Amino acid sequence: MSLLKVAGLGKAFGGVKAVDGIHFELAAGELLALIGPNGAGKSTTFNMVNGQLPADSGSILLNGQELVGRKPRDIWRMGVGRTFQIAETFASLSVVENVQMALLSVDDRLFSFWRNASDHKRDEALDLLAQVGMRAQADRPCSELAYGDVKRVELAIAMANSPKLLLMDEPTAGMAPKERNDLMALTKQLVVDRGMAVLFTEHSMDVVFAYADRMIVLARGRLIAEGKPLELRDHPKVQEVYFGSGKTFEKNQAAERVAPTPVESVA
């Protein structure tokens, strides 16, 4: 059975059908890219899956349980996580304290961090940091970290509630090719090791071709193609709506810019 099953999902804003009856599935251990040109409906789809936007129609099943109609916090508790950028206010906290804050939130503990919680689940937080290669930097202030390392900490924070499904909205935006490669290799490793599913939006085709197991393509709210990235690269509809008229994707571009790091299961 699929972990996530989306059927007939729709959302309109006034007269604009932002998402128009889309269907897709996602299995545990799979990295699925959601791509499409600006205004295609990617963010609207994301926001319906995590409950931030109510769907007008359709169904979103997680392990057979309906998500439509539930609050974001309930959906998060059911195992749908998302990466958030570390808030400015947390930049003064250390790396490990940021992860401890996330663990506090999982426990619904809202007491003062400094007075009562500085030791709260420190070992668990350090373990999460080890999983993203940031254990050695645990006691540095987040404000001192390189951008790529901040992204790793964001990933550790998103792991705090052990999500079954992780939503990542343009995870590599603003990153240099080497940092992108490292972050996506790490994401893939977590997918393999934890059997977690990832749904991500991405404008960089290099990243999609190098790391996605499958991709779905939206255009004007409709799902126009679905399949393995290499199968879809030359799909005429995808070329037309996604890559733009007359523009074709250069086949060796992805291989030249991003050499994927091999991922092996340790399970």
Ligand SMILES: Nc1ncnc2c1ncn2[C@@H]1O[C@H](COP(=O)(O)OP(=O)(O)OP(=O)(O)O)[C@@H](O)[C@H]1O
């Ligand atoms: N809150 C809103 N109110 C009105 N229209 C909206 C709203 N959110 C999205 N839309 C419209 O819905 C359509 C889909 O937008 P959406 O943001 O989901 O696309 P997207 O694929 O994420 O685009 P981008 O890549 O630019 O982020 C667009 O036409 C957009 O203008």
